Amino acid sequence: MKEKRTSRYLKDKDGYFSEEQIDRTKKRSREMEEASRTRLTSQKVRAKTLTYFDEIMKYDGARSQELSDFQGKGGKIIGTMCVMVPLELINASGAKNVRLCSGYYEPVHPANELLGDAGLCPMVKSTLGSKMVNANPITNNINMVVGPATCDGKMKLAEILEDWVPVVMMNIPRVKIGETSSDIWVKEIEYLSRKLEEVTGKRISKRALVNEIKKWNRGHELWSKMLDIRRSKRPTISGQDAMLVVQASQMDDIERWNKKTSQLISELQDMQKKGMIAGEDGAARILLAGSPMMYPNFKIPAIVEESGGTIVHDELCSGFRLMSDPVMLDGITRKGIMRGLAERYFFPCTCPCFSPNDERIRRIKESIEAFGIEGVVFHTLRGCHLSNIEATKIELELRDIGIPMVKLESEYDEGDIEQVRTRVEAFIEMIKARRENEGI
Amino acid sequence: MITAGIDLGSTYVKAAVVKDGVRIGHGVAPTGHDHDLSSKRVLDSALKMAGIEMKDIVHITSTGYGRRVTTLAHDNISEISANARGVQWLGAELGVRTIIDIGGQDTKVIAMDDNLKMINFSMNDKCAAGTGRFLEVLAKVLDVPLSEMGPLSLTSKDPVDITTTCLVFAKSEVANLIFQGVPKEDIIMGIHKAVARRLVAMAKKVGVHDVVFFDGGPAKNTGMIFAMERELGRKMYVPDNPQIVTATGAALLAVERHG
Numbered sequence: 001m002k003e004k005r006t007s008r009y010l011k012d013k014d015g016y017f018s019e020e021q022i023d024r025t026k027k028r029s030r031e032m033e034e035a036s037r038t039r040l041t042s043q044k045v046r047a048k049t050l051t052y053f054d055e056i057m058k059y060d061g062a063r064s065q066e067l068s069d070f071q072g073k074g075g076k077i078i079g080t081m082c083v084m085v086p087l088e089l090i091n092a093s094g095a096k097n098v099r100l101c102s103g104y105y106e107p108v109h110p111a112n113e114l115l116g117d118a119g120l121c122p123m124v125k126s127t128l129g130s131k132m133v134n135a136n137p138i139t140n141n142i143n144m145v146v147g148p149a150t151c152d153g154k155m156k157l158a159e160i161l162e163d164w165v166p167v168v169m170m171n172i173p174r175v176k177i178g179e180t181s182s183d184i185w186v187k188e189i190e191y192l193s194r195k196l197e198e199v200t201g202k203r204i205s206k207r208a209l210v211n212e213i214k215k216w217n218r219g220h221e222l223w224s225k226m227l228d229i230r231r232s233k234r235p236t237i238s239g240q241d242a243m244l245v246v247q248a249s250q251m252d253d254i255e256r257w258n259k260k261t262s263q264l265i266s267e268l269q270d271m272q273k274k275g276m277i278a279g280e281d282g283a284a285r286i287l288l289a290g291s292p293m294m295y296p297n298f299k300i301p302a303i304v305e306e307s308g309g310t311i312v313h314d315e316l317c318s319g320f321r322l323m324s325d326p327v328m329l330d331g332i333t334r335k336g337i338m339r340g341l342a343e344r345y346f347f348p349c350t351c352p353c354f355s356p357n358d359e360r361i362r363r364i365k366e367s368i369e370a371f372g373i374e375g376v377v378f379h380t381l382r383g384c385h386l387s388n389i390e391a392t393k394i395e396l397e398l399r400d401i402g403i404p405m406v407k408l409e410s411e412y413d414e415g416d417i418e419q420v421r422t423r424v425e426a427f428i429e430m431i432k433a434r435r436e437n438e439g440i
Numbered sequence: 441m442i443t444a445g446i447d448l449g450s451t452y453v454k455a456a457v458v459k460d461g462v463r464i465g466h467g468v469a470p471t472g473h474d475h476d477l478s479s480k481r482v483l484d485s486a487l488k489m490a491g492i493e494m495k496d497i498v499h500i501t502s503t504g505y506g507r508r509v510t511t512l513a514h515d516n517i518s519e520i521s522a523n524a525r526g527v528q529w530l531g532a533e534l535g536v537r538t539i540i541d542i543g544g545q546d547t548k549v550i551a552m553d554d555n556l557k558m559i560n561f562s563m564n565d566k567c568a569a570g571t572g573r574f575l576e577v578l579a580k581v582l583d584v585p586l587s588e589m590g591p592l593s594l595t596s597k598d599p600v601d602i603t604t605t606c607l608v609f610a611k612s613e614v615a616n617l618i619f620q621g622v623p624k625e626d627i628i629m630g631i632h633k634a635v636a637r638r639l640v641a642m643a644k645k646v647g648v649h650d651v652v653f654f655d656g657g658p659a660k661n662t663g664m665i666f667a668m669e670r671e672l673g674r675k676m677y678v679p680d681n682p683q684i685v686t687a688t689g690a691a692l693l694a695v696e697r698h699g
Binding site: 399404406409418419422423425426427429430433434437 | 505517518519520521546555557558559560561563565
């Protein structure tokens with residue numbers, strides 16, 4: 001990995017972007033994050049502990065300084081591009097993880113200079129653009145990227161990023177029932193393990209791995225408690241905030257995240273005892289589904305919750321799925337641990353890149369039942385073909401069980417806000433009218 | 441009780457005044473830059489028609505894109521709910537289960553149950569394909585007044601195939617056809633057919649049942665109705681004033697909201 005890398009996608013990187021372009025990207029990213037944070041902090045009922053998570057996710061916040069200090073002392077930072085990367089492995093190698101998938105709008109523009117005509121999703125473009133102009137302090141100084149080859153966009157993004165930073169691509173077996181898929185994935189994880197050892201110069205011991213698995217499993221346990229709060233009739237946390245918290249787990253040190261989340265849960269439980277509620281009384285109970293929404297791209301959830309809905313659950317790889325399902329250790333041999341990790345990060349994943357993917361609709365239906373969901377908001381990023389395709393199937397399945405679904409397509413800009421709002425408002429009005437009909 | 445609904449669309453403002461379940465006045469005018477001014481003007485003409493004054497109105501509900509902008513209204517509702525309410529009012533005896541509404545920058549399909557309650561809906565994505573704007577811009581390219589589009593297209597013997605509903609591409613496609621000397625009526629019917637194809641595909645996804653109700657400004661266009669009915673394979677119900685159904689729905693919702 002030490003050989004000089006030659007660029008394939010951008011030949012003359014030095015000075016390619018003008019100061020004007022770089023400054024604009026940073027300035028607008030900062031402004032966007034500030035606006036998103038203001039929107040979150042101005043919610044009427046909001047637990048105080050959430051301020052901690054705001055700080056973790058803040059543009060140019062304390063966390064980026066912390067990471068850069070860590071790196072200054074020789075620590076390694078690994079960027080992840082997908083919910084399927086086993087973070088336990090990264091932490092067991094002594095490295096820290098940060099999620100690269102970008103929710104910032106402005107970096108789409110520098111990436112467009114390379115990919116403008118490719119019709120790719122804006123999240124992929126923004127992630128690339130952030131790296132091209134070093135727009136995001138928290139993800140700038142990564143030593144290596146781990147990119148599972150899921151959708152076409154993510155796969156080629158990983159390849160292009162190699163012009164800037166070493167990348168480990170992981171071969172995701174996309175046909176899930178094949179007898180070979182599980183074996184391939186175990187081998188891929190072993191390969192990642194070797195790559196991590198190379199970059200950190202440290203051997204991943206069995207003990208360290210078990211230790212990290214315990215920490216992340218504790219995170220899962222806490223997240224289940226969070227889901228209990230959201231499942232209740234009077235949730236004390238909004239869907240946006242819950243998404244912020246779970247996304248912070250991808251940027252923070254897991255032990256500290258566990259501690260703060262535990263504190264948050266106590267606060268939320270106290271708020272429940274006081275009879276408080278996040279969002280409107282009698283809000284429509286919404287499940288958010290579809291393409292990922294990375295902070296600060298909280299446009300869709302914000303509109304839903306400003307229009308009389310409360311997002312009580314989701315099925316997103318930028319939400320619930322980040323912390324769902326613990327690693328089940330299959331014995332404590334190294335092989336057993338690896339298999340346990342592989343299974344945790346493969347089988348429960350309901351990314352539309354898999355086929356068959358009936359697990360997804362099964363999980364959505366289960367959530368609808370358990371969380372008293374009244375409607376599904378299905379969001380697709382423009383160019384997210386896989387989500388778009390599955391939306392049709394999911395809508396028809398939901399229609400059979402009498403649950404309405406609205407499909408919203410969005411871009412990385414503010415131009416579609418009012419159009420999205422009209423659809424969401426009508427959707428929530430419809431749900432509330434149905435209640436009257438059914439005499440609820 | 442007298443109430444009013446104002447539908448602030450992207451191209452036209454519509455107002456309706458309702459007294460005890462009867463529409464007694466309405467007005468339509470282009471949306472200007474000043475939403476308050478244009479809604480006031482339209483409401484004034486509706487009041488004049490009804491022979492009443494502003495102070496007689498107890499509640500105003502706004503709808504449409506500009507619904508939050510106008511200071512005239514007491515509250516607002518999405519145009520989808522308002523449209524459904526308007527159709528509900530026009531009568532259960534019509535047997536309507538599907539509404540197709542073409543607006544200035546939106547097209548909507550609404551599915552209703554036996555009690556005329558909305559059960560599902562769909563809207564076009566954010567581009568202007570298949571909207572009123574699409575027809576308006578192409579009418580300009582062809583130099584045909586919007587009101588002539590329908591009658592002229594019905595004289596077409598050999599409609600062309602417009603292969604795209606992307607407005608930008610359709611503009612150059614139409615310009616090409618004009619250069620080739622294709623008769624205007626054949627181009628216009630081609631345009632209507634292209635819009636119909638897109639809308640019917642959208643309607644089918646939501647579910648087409650029993651009577652289909654067609655409203656919005658373009659529902660005044662007889663050529664558009666013809667193309668839609670051919671593509672759907674069934675007749676539609678088009679009200680006398682298709683442009684003010686949503687405003688009427690908002691006026692009726694104002695009654696409920698006033699309590």
